[in-house]
Amino acid sequence: MKFKSKHLKLLREIAKAIALSSLLIALLMVNSPALAATSEVLPVPLPEFKGKIGLTYKDSQPDFPQPITAPATAPNVLLVILDDVGFGQASTFGGPAKTPNLTRLAERGLRYNQFHTTALCSPTRAALLTGRNHHSVNTGVVEELATGYPGYTTILPKSAATVAEILRQNGYNTAAFGKWHNTPDFETSAAGPFDRWPTGLGFEYFYGFLGGDTNQWSPALVENTKRVDKPNKPDYHLTPDLVDHAIAWIRNQQSIAPEKPFFAYLATGATHAPHHAPKEWIDKYKGKFDQGWDKLREEIFARQKQLGVIPANAQLTPRPQELPAWDSLSAEQQKLYAHMAEVFAGFLGHTDYEIGRLIDAVAQLGELDNTLVIYVVGDNGASAEGGLTGSVNELKVFNDVPENLPQLLASYNDLGSPKTFNHFPAAWAWAVDSPFQWTKQIASHFGGTRNPLVISWGAGIKNQGSIRSQFHHVIDITPTILEVAGITAPKEVNGVKQQPIEGTSLVYTFNNPDTPSHRQTQYFEMFGNRAIYHEGWVAAARHGRLPWERTAKGDFDTDPWELYNIAEDFSEANNLAKENPDKLEKLQKLFLKEARKHQVLPLDDRTSERFDVKIRPSLTKGRTTFTYYPGTVGIPEGSAPNLKNRSFSITANVKIPENGAEGILLTQGGRFAGWSFFLEDGKPTYIYNYANTARYIIQSPEKLSPGKSILRFNFDYDGGVGAGGIGKLFINEQQVAEGRVEKTIAYRLALDETFDIGRDTGTPVVDSYQVPFAFTGNLQQVSLELK
Numbered sequence: 001m002k003f004k005s006k007h008l009k010l011l012r013e014i015a016k017a018i019a020l021s022s023l024l025i026a027l028l029m030v031n032s033p034a035l036a037a038t039s040e041v042l043p044v045p046l047p048e049f050k051g052k053i054g055l056t057y058k059d060s061q062p063d064f065p066q067p068i069t070a071p072a073t074a075p076n077v078l079l080v081i082l083d084d085v086g087f088g089q090a091s092t093f094g095g096p097a098k099t100p101n102l103t104r105l106a107e108r109g110l111r112y113n114q115f116h117t118t119a120l121c122s123p124t125r126a127a128l129l130t131g132r133n134h135h136s137v138n139t140g141v142v143e144e145l146a147t148g149y150p151g152y153t154t155i156l157p158k159s160a161a162t163v164a165e166i167l168r169q170n171g172y173n174t175a176a177f178g179k180w181h182n183t184p185d186f187e188t189s190a191a192g193p194f195d196r197w198p199t200g201l202g203f204e205y206f207y208g209f210l211g212g213d214t215n216q217w218s219p220a221l222v223e224n225t226k227r228v229d230k231p232n233k234p235d236y237h238l239t240p241d242l243v244d245h246a247i248a249w250i251r252n253q254q255s256i257a258p259e260k261p262f263f264a265y266l267a268t269g270a271t272h273a274p275h276h277a278p279k280e281w282i283d284k285y286k287g288k289f290d291q292g293w294d295k296l297r298e299e300i301f302a303r304q305k306q307l308g309v310i311p312a313n314a315q316l317t318p319r320p321q322e323l324p325a326w327d328s329l330s331a332e333q334q335k336l337y338a339h340m341a342e343v344f345a346g347f348l349g350h351t352d353y354e355i356g357r358l359i360d361a362v363a364q365l366g367e368l369d370n371t372l373v374i375y376v377v378g379d380n381g382a383s384a385e386g387g388l389t390g391s392v393n394e395l396k397v398f399n400d401v402p403e404n405l406p407q408l409l410a411s412y413n414d415l416g417s418p419k420t421f422n423h424f425p426a427a428w429a430w431a432v433d434s435p436f437q438w439t440k441q442i443a444s445h446f447g448g449t450r451n452p453l454v455i456s457w458g459a460g461i462k463n464q465g466s467i468r469s470q471f472h473h474v475i476d477i478t479p480t481i482l483e484v485a486g487i488t489a490p491k492e493v494n495g496v497k498q499q500p501i502e503g504t505s506l507v508y509t510f511n512n513p514d515t516p517s518h519r520q521t522q523y524f525e526m527f528g529n530r531a532i533y534h535e536g537w538v539a540a541a542r543h544g545r546l547p548w549e550r551t552a553k554g555d556f557d558t559d560p561w562e563l564y565n566i567a568e569d570f571s572e573a574n575n576l577a578k579e580n581p582d583k584l585e586k587l588q589k590l591f592l593k594e595a596r597k598h599q600v601l602p603l604d605d606r607t608s609e610r611f612d613v614k615i616r617p618s619l620t621k622g623r624t625t626f627t628y629y630p631g632t633v634g635i636p637e638g639s640a641p642n643l644k645n646r647s648f649s650i651t652a653n654v655k656i657p658e659n660g661a662e663g664i665l666l667t668q669g670g671r672f673a674g675w676s677f678f679l680e681d682g683k684p685t686y687i688y689n690y691a692n693t694a695r696y697i698i699q700s701p702e703k704l705s706p707g708k709s710i711l712r713f714n715f716d717y718d719g720g721v722g723a724g725g726i727g728k729l730f731i732n733e734q735q736v737a738e739g740r741v742e743k744t745i746a747y748r749l750a751l752d753e754t755f756d757i758g759r760d761t762g763t764p765v766v767d768s769y770q771v772p773f774a775f776t777g778n779l780q781q782v783s784l785e786l787k
Contacts, residue, residue, distance in 0.1 A: 040491045042161070042169040044068055070171030070261050071486035075457065076371040077167070077263045078362065079477070080355060081128065082348075083121065083179060083213075083272035085451070086382030088297075088434035089348060093377070093452045094304035095432060096288060096296065097348040101356030102454060105373055107465045109456030110510070113309050114517075116473045117380050117451050119443035119526040121212055122154065122181045124379040124474050125267070129162040129182070129201075131478030131489075131503040133523070135599040136160070140525070142212055143185045144638070144748070145610035151599030154184045156196055161493040163478040165202030167263045170487050173253045175205040177246045178267040181212050186618045189639035190632075194225050203265070207245045211636070213394075214238065214269055214752040216276035217418040218670075218763050218771075220634070227634035227754075229761065229772075237278060238269055243354045247361040254365050261485070266358065270351040273383065273394045273423040275343045277416045281353075282346035289341035292326025292334065293431035294319065296341075300434040308467055309452075310435060315573035317437045322546060323427045324388065333389075336409055340390045340424040343416040369458030372484050374477060377452035382432045384439040386423030387548035393421045393692050395673045398611070398748050399722070400550055401691045418763070421672045421692075426548055435571040441547040443526035444540040444562075446572055457484070461510050468509045470517035471533065475503035483507045502598075523594040528554060528605035532591040536567035539587035543605055550747075552605035561588060611747040613642050626784040628666070630758035630775070637748070640668060640755035643675075644745060647717040647725065647787040650677055651710060653780040658706045661777030663759070665711070666784075670753040670763035673745050677713055679704065679775070680768065684729055686713045688741045689765045697766075698727045698739035715741070722746030757782050 039045075051063030090099040092106050093113075117124040122142040123134035130137050135151035137160045146154040156162075164174045176198045183196045188210045198206035207223050214220050216238045221228050230236055246266055253262050289296060297316065304310040319325070326334070355375075362368050391397050392411040414420050429439040430447065438447035453472075455461070482489055483505040491498055504518045524531040528543035541561045544554025563577040563584045577584050595601050609615075619639050620626070626641050641648075652665045660682040667676040675688045682703030688696045698713075712730040717723065722744055729737040753762040759774035 038071065038170055038487045040488060042166065042490045042493045044169065068169065068171045074172070074261045074485040074487070075460070076261045076362075076367055077481055077485070078358075078371050078373045079263070079265045079481070080374070081125070081267045081376040082351065082378050083268060083270060084380065084383040084440060085271055085348065085378030086429060086432035086434075086439070086447070087436060087450045087452060088300040088304060089382060089432040090352070090377055090452060092454070093309050094300050094307055094434075096285075096300065097345040097352075099348065099352040101352050101359060102375065102377065104356070105359065105375055105456045106454045109373070109454055109461050109464060110466060110468050111309060112453035112455070112468045112470075112472065112506075114469050114471045115376075115451060115453035116446075116449045116522065116524070117376070117378065118474065119380045119441055119448035119524065119529070121272070121379050123526070125180075125182050126156060127474045128376070128477050129164065130156070130160040131163065131475050131501040132160050132499055133475055133502050133598045135525070136499065136502060138599070139182070140600065141527075141610070143181060143183065144212060145607065146184060146616055147604065147610060148615075149602060149604070151601075152604065156182060156201065157499070158494070158496040159499045161490070161498060162202045163481050164263060164265065165493060166482065166487060166490060167485065168202050168204065169493070170485070172261050172263045172485075173257065174203045174263045175246070175249045176203040176208065176265040176267070177206075177242045178208040179269050179272075180206070180208055180210050180267070183210050184616075185613070185636070185638035186616050188636045189619065190227065190634060191619060191639070192225070197225055199224050205249060208242060208267070209269065209752060211752050213272045213274070215274060215418070215421070215763060216269055219269070220752040220754060220762065227761070235278070237276070239351055239354045242266065242268065243358050246358055250361065251365070254367065266355070268351055268355075271344060271347045273386065274421040275340075275347050275416060275423060276418075277343060277347040277350050279416070281350040282343050282416050284349060285342040285345040288345065289338040290334070292338070293427045294326045297431040297434045300432065304435065311570050314435055314570040316435045317571055317573050319427070319430065320438070323430055326427075332405065332409060336405075336412060337390060337425050337428070339412060339415060340422065341428050343422065344424050344428065346416065371457070372460070372481065373454075373456040374480070375454040376474070376477070377454070379451070380440040381436075381442070381448045381450070382429035382439055383423070384426035384429040384441070384547040386425055388426055390425040391423045393672045394423050395421065395745070395748065395751070396691045396693070397423070397548060399673070399691060399746050400608070401693065407693075419671075437572060438542070439547055441526055442529050442542060443524040444529040444531045444542040448526070448529070449524055455506070455510075457510070460484070463511065463513060466513060468513060470506070470509050470515070471519050471522070472506055472517070473503070473519060473522050476506055476519065477503065479503045479505040480507055521590070521594070523591055523598065523600070525595065525600050525603070527607070528552075528556060528559075528603050530591060530603070532587050532594060533566075534587060534590055536565065537583060537587060538564045538566050538572065539584055539591065540564070540572070545605055545607070550608040552607070554605060556603055563587070608747055613638055624786045628757045628782045630779045633754065633756040633759060633761050635755035637668075637750055637755070641784050641786060643668070643786070644747075644749065645717065645721055645723070648715050649785045649787070650713045651783045651785075652677070652712075653708070653710055654704070655708050655778035655780065656682075656704045656706050657777060660703065660706075661775065662773075663775035663777070664756065664773050665775060665779060666757055666782050667760050667765060668753070668755045669750045670760070670765055672763070673749055674753060674765045676760070676765040678769070678773065679777070684711050684731060684736070686727055686729060687766050688727075688744065690743050691745065694742065695766055696727075696739060696741040698729055698737050700729055700731065700736040702736060704731065
């Protein structure tokens with residue numbers, strides 16, 4: 001076909017216009033996160049070779065594949081989440097604990113007062129990092145209570161890639177610090193598998209702990225996939241250590257690759273039990289809680305209104321009848337409980353200070369304005385798991401071991417120190433969840449699920465220091481990060497088709513304070529406590545069991561449902577179920593629809609039964625004999641032989657030098673519950689520590705002679721759950737000692753302490769030795785037989 005010159009000129013003009021439009025679109029995509037184009041398939045395929053291959057390099061043209069780079073305007077991302085902090089605990093939201101660094105971020109960003117979590121640790125973190133509901137990613141409960149139902153295996157599916165994996169494959173450097181709690185309990189040993197550890201889920205570096213909580217003075221630390229000892233520093237505490245590692249990583253990353261954005265995820269162990277804080281921080285709150293929890297809740301409520309973090313017409317919900325009035329307590333109880341609250345406030349104040357150091361470090365690099373800071377103040381409401389009296393050893397609560405007032409008072413001066421594994425009374429949790437009903441675990445009410453959220457992003461947020469009240473959920477954080485980074489949620493990652501992102505980005509709220517919420521529906525469920533939010537209304541059913549109780553009491557068929565119009569009733573103070581039965585029925589049906597859609601069913605209210613490691617896969621399942629060698633340490637309870645509620649024998653082959661030997665042969669647990677088989681002053685010794693309440697000692701009266709010996713400890717169990725038994729010690733098949741262990745731990749021996757051969761990596765089972773108390777002889781092997 002032939003064209004006249006005027007036609008050719010017209011075609012050139014059209015082509016020029018198309019090119020100009022394409023350039024304009026490209027520029028808009030660079031400057032608008034919502035429009036940026038990234039691959040829907042990860043990893044991004046390598047481009048075709050566009051060079052030239054000749055006979056030799058002289059007549060060839062190279063074309064080196066370029067590395068993947070993040071979108072040009074992608075900012076750094078700092079994601080911070082605290083543990084077990086109520087809506088009304090931080091001063092930034094009206095609480096008694098001073099949080100000036102959180103306030104500093106809020107003043108240069110936004111405070112969200114209708115942001116929600118799942119009511120429990122692992123589920124919130126799974127939802128946070130994947131952008132999907134917790135049951136949708138198989139994490140309907142914490143790792144230690146997993147069952148074989150699809151929504152409850154705690155096995156994060158490959159079809160739900162984490163935000164870290166997506167960012168990493170789009171040019172970010174990624175690292176995680178602190179609490180993880182998203183690896184199945186039965187996969188946390190040195191044998192892995194490691195694909196559900198942080199470094200297998202998108203984080204290039206990890207330093208922290210894998211479990212639900214840890215001793216802040218003596219944590220069970222992991223670096224990448226290796227168990228490591230805590231730094232040998234006087235007055236060591238975990239939170240400063242985590243922040244030190246985060247600062248060092250960010251500085252290194254920015255020094256080496258300043259053009260690459262970073263994604264840093266900091267999840268503190270604070271303020272989950274144990275409430276461990278430096279004494280100088282605890283002392284800052286001396287006398288600040290003497291007024292008691294009823295008065296404190298009123299004070300918080302008043303400050304919340306002054307700050308505007310709750311509406312002027314919000315109502316303060318009453319104390320549940322299950323919790324005692326402060327005035328009903330004795331003077332001794334009031335003194336003790338007030339001090340427990342001082343410890344908790346000091347723990348949060350100390351945490352805020354340390355996070356402030358991290359913020360300062362980013363600012364010193366000149367990167368704070370270029371960093372999207374998302375700060376989730378708690379993964380659920382404050383915890384009532386300490387029960388009505390509080391606890392000096394949380395393992396007693398998990399194992400139904402009672403604590404009386406004299407025992408608690410005896411530890412008064414040790415609260416917050418390495419000598420306790422402490423938790424405050426449930427009523428304090430209710431108080432700092434002001435103005436809402438209930439606490440952690442109670443997903444039916446906002447006391448369990450409403451958490452403060454602060455977002456800061458330099459000039460990306462215009463109306464700094466203001467409040468946002470759109471209804472949102474923790475699943476909305478991942479899509480927020482992706483939109484700001486200009487990255488499309490992929491449809492396929494590492495060969496696996498991806499589940500749809502169920503969250504809704506919050507970016508639309510950044511500079512549009514009055515825009516209606518984009519989230520119209522959200523279900524909640526935990527241990528049978530359930531609720532459904534839809535278009536300004538909430539239907540809620542609290543199941544019978546209280547957070548500090550181990551036995552299910554409710555009946556799913558007869559649980560009473562409540563109805564709230566939260567568009568007008570911010571704190572869920574007015575139950576409208578009787579006035580609006582049709583609305584309630586519609587929401588109940590909607591809950592069931594959402595429950596089926598997201599793998600919530602079957603509803604399960606059990607706790608103690610699900611602590612039993614035998615109900616989950618395990619490297620030990622089906623085995624009755626085990627052999628270990630020196631240097632095998634850090635085996636978590638989910639991967640160790642289960643010696644609870646059964647008979648067993650331990651055999652150690654040793655060679656003793658001429659000058660004698662001492663130290664650990666085999667141990668599990670530590671100061672707050674556990675047992676140890678060791679040599680003390682050359683004498684074979686077995687000690688069982690029953691929740692730091694009683695220690696049963698069976699010891700040989702004679703030292704081992706130099707040379708080879710076979711040591712054996714036999715335990716003949718009485719039968720039942722948590723019962724006792726007879727222990728016998730043998731040297732070279734000759735019995736040398738016998739004793740009775742009156743009681744044993746029934747459900748969970750440790751939360752962070754491990755099973756160690758040849759040395760103790762945690763806290764000592766008895767204070768007559770100091771860790772690591774490594775064996776000084778030649779330990780050849782240790783064998784166990786389960787009977």
